[in-house]
Amino acid sequence: MTMIRGIVCFAIRFRGVVISLAMLLARYGLFALSHARLDVFPEFAPPQVQVQTEAPSLSPEQVEVLVTQPLESRLAGIAGIKIMRSKSFQGLSMITLIFVSGTDIYRARQLVAEQIGGAVSALPRGVKAPILLPLASSTSVVLSVGLTSNTCSLMKLRTLADWIVKPQLLSVKGVAGISVFGGEIKQLQIQVDPDKLVRYGLSIQDVVNAAKRATAVRGAGFIENNNQRIVLETTGQPISAVALGTVVLRHQGGITLRMADVAQVKIAPAPAVGAASIQGQPGVMLVIEEQYGANTMAVTQTLEQRLAQLKPALAAEGVTLHPDLFRPANFIETAISHLRTALLIGAALVLTVLFLFLFNIRAAVISATAIPLALLTAVIVLNHFGIGLNTMTLGGLAIAIGEVVDDAIVDMENIFRRLRENRMLPIPLDAAQVVLNASLEVRGAVI
Numbered sequence: 001m002t003m004i005r006g007i008v009c010f011a012i013r014f015r016g017v018v019i020s021l022a023m024l025l026a027r028y029g030l031f032a033l034s035h036a037r038l039d040v041f042p043e044f045a046p047p048q049v050q051v052q053t054e055a056p057s058l059s060p061e062q063v064e065v066l067v068t069q070p071l072e073s074r075l076a077g078i079a080g081i082k083i084m085r086s087k088s089f090q091g092l093s094m095i096t097l098i099f100v101s102g103t104d105i106y107r108a109r110q111l112v113a114e115q116i117g118g119a120v121s122a123l124p125r126g127v128k129a130p131i132l133l134p135l136a137s138s139t140s141v142v143l144s145v146g147l148t149s150n151t152c153s154l155m156k157l158r159t160l161a162d163w164i165v166k167p168q169l170l171s172v173k174g175v176a177g178i179s180v181f182g183g184e185i186k187q188l189q190i191q192v193d194p195d196k197l198v199r200y201g202l203s204i205q206d207v208v209n210a211a212k213r214a215t216a217v218r219g220a221g222f223i224e225n226n227n228q229r230i231v232l233e234t235t236g237q238p239i240s241a242v243a244l245g246t247v248v249l250r251h252q253g254g255i256t257l258r259m260a261d262v263a264q265v266k267i268a269p270a271p272a273v274g275a276a277s278i279q280g281q282p283g284v285m286l287v288i289e290e291q292y293g294a295n296t297m298a299v300t301q302t303l304e305q306r307l308a309q310l311k312p313a314l315a316a317e318g319v320t321l322h323p324d325l326f327r328p329a330n331f332i333e334t335a336i337s338h339l340r341t342a343l344l345i346g347a348a349l350v351l352t353v354l355f356l357f358l359f360n361i362r363a364a365v366i367s368a369t370a371i372p373l374a375l376l377t378a379v380i381v382l383n384h385f386g387i388g389l390n391t392m393t394l395g396g397l398a399i400a401i402g403e404v405v406d407d408a409i410v411d412m413e414n415i416f417r418r419l420r421e422n423r424m425l426p427i428p429l430d431a432a433q434v435v436l437n438a439s440l441e442v443r444g445a446v447i
Contacts, residue, residue, distance in 0.1 A: 004447075008439050012432050022373060029376025036379060037388030038297035038336075040328040043137060046082070046098050047105040049112045050133040051075070053093040056126060064088035066124050071095055074119045078111050093130075105135065105292065134176035135292045142175075142290035142299050142329075145307065146276070146322035147314070148283035155269055158183025160319060161284045168310060169286070172302050174294035182276025183284040184269030188241060196262040206249060207263065214238055214247040241265045278322055285325065295388070300329040335394040342398040346371050346405045353409055363416050367408040374404045407446045414442045 011018045051071065055063050068088045075097060076084065083098040099108050109132060116130040123130075147157050147165070158180070166178050192207055220232035238244040245260030259265055276285035290299050307323045314321050347368045354364035378397055379389070387393065418438035422428045 004443055005436075005440060008436055008443070012436055022369075025380075026373060026376055029373075029380050032383045033376065033379050036383060037293070037295045038329075038332050039137070039388045039390040040296055040331050041390055042387065042392055043292075046101050047103045047108055048096055048098045049105075049109050051093075051095040051097070051112065051116055051130050052133055053095075053123070053130040054091060054128040055093060055124075056091050056128075058091055058124075058127070060088050060090055063091070063093050067093040067127055068095065070122050071116065071119055071130060074115050074122075075112065078108075078115060080108060080111075109135065134289065136176040136289040137292050137294065137296075140289050141287055141326060142294075142296055143288045143303050143324070144326035145169075145286045145288065146278040146283055146325050147286075147319055148278050148281045148322065149317075149319045151318035153184070154182070154282060154284070155184040155186050155267075156317075157284045157319065159186050160314065160317065161286060164313075165286060165310060168306055169288060169303060172299065172306055174291050174299035174302070176289045176291040176294075178289070179287045181274050181285045181287065182282065184272070187268060187270045188239075188244060188265070189268045190244070190259065190263045190265050191268075192263040200250075200257055200262060202249060202257075202262060207259070210247055210249050210259065211244070214244065241267055278325065283322075297329050297332055300327065331391050332389075332394075335391045336389075339394050339398045339401075342401050343371060343375065346401045350405055350408055354412060358413065358416050360416060363412050367412040370408040371401060371404055375401070410442055410446060411439060414438045 053067050053071065055067050058066065068086050071093065072084060072086060072095060075081075075095065078097070080099045080103045081097055082100045085096045085098070087094045097108075097112060099105075113132060116132075120129045145165070147161055149157055152160075161180050161183065162185075166180060169175060169178055190207060190211060192204060197203065197207075215237050217237065218234055220234045222232055223230045238247065242265075245258065245265040247259040248256055249259060249262065250257045276283055278285065288303065290296060304323060307321060311321050311323075350368045350371065351364045354367055355361055358364070375397060378400070382389070382393060415435050415438040418434050418441075419431065422431070422434045
């Protein structure tokens with residue numbers, strides 16, 4: 001109580017300083033509120049790093065033995081690992097490393113990157129190098145977008161998503177990665193006829209080698225004389241099914257055997273590994289993940305601005321854009337709306353109750369200022385500890401407003417009553433002393 005008495009005495013004696021400090025606090029609180037990070041939920045997940053390795057054509061058992069287990073053995077010695085989990089699918093290995101709470105996530109990613117960098121040589125031939133998945137927040141998804149069309153094929157939809165929409169959205173600040181589902185991935189396929197290979201005495205490897213030679217991009221070096229150096233660039237790689245079909249497999253006895261003689265060369269979809277349905281219509285879905293520590297509301301607004309810029313171009317192609325299939329920012333907007341409503345109701349209640357009981361508008365206004373000041377002070381404290389505003393903290397602030405309203409009414413009503421009683425005394429006490437005594441009188445109940 002001694003400390004509380006000292007604070008109240010200081011506030012009464014230096015009320016001009018307190019008013020100035022309150023104005024500064026309100027100004028800085030508004031600045032902190034405008035720059036606060038808005039999220040759906042706090043970062044509740046422990047620090048974790050995910051390692052992904054592609055192993056084309058390998059079965060789940062082969063992936064587990066040849067890829068996952070060697071990587072686990074190499075990563076197990078990293079300091080700070082609490083749990084290691086792994087999954088082996090057909091052609092894919094996934095390892096999740098969960099670190100102890102408080103671990104610097106960026107240092108953990110560096111240690112993992114150093115270890116997997118040296119593990120490439122131990123993996124079977126044909127297995128791609130392990131990669132770290134982008135560092136995303138615990139809630140991960142910031143927006144889900146859909147593409148549908150009544151005129152375009154699923155292959156064209158997927159091509160537009162992969163080569164136009166996805167690169168544009170990846171350039172938005174705060175986006176960690178984008179996963180595309182549905183549609184048909186466009187491929188230039190060589191569908192070999194085994195009977196024809198046997199007839200002409202060729203193997204599958206002969207076709208593969210010919211396709212590699214025809215489509216590879218190689219440096220041609222340069223030509224140099226006494227005056228200049230001319231860089232040579234090779235062009236003419238086949239980029240269409242017709243051109244690839246004319247690639248020579250063998251020339252013997254005046255007869256030229258081409259790719260189209262032993263295979264069907266055409267544009268065809270890749271084998272499907274998933275699908276997407278948007279409002280009952282087949283389409284393409286883009287699931288956008290936000291970076292760790294990003295502002296969900298700011299990222300969402302920037303993404304929506306970029307999508308609005310893309311919408312006319314997509315509409316010209318006959319594509320319908322569904323920009324908000326899943327929008328977590330809605331939860332934030334709803335929570336902010338509830339908090340705003342609670343603030344307005346709380347202020348109105350304070351003004352109404354104090355005015356009706358005390359018939360003093362000044363006392364009512366003074367008490368009402370406690371609500372925004374308390375809220376802004378809470379925002380400043382949250383920002384200082386690196387905690388953003390989310391549905392959890394906003395809900396807590398909305399509940400706390402009720403306590404602030406109660407305290408403001410109790411304190412002000414007692415002070416006003418004691419001042420009125422003091423004026424009726426034959427020898428009134430000093431107003432500052434009366435305010436101090438009245439405030440301390442209810443301080444225990446308020447706390």
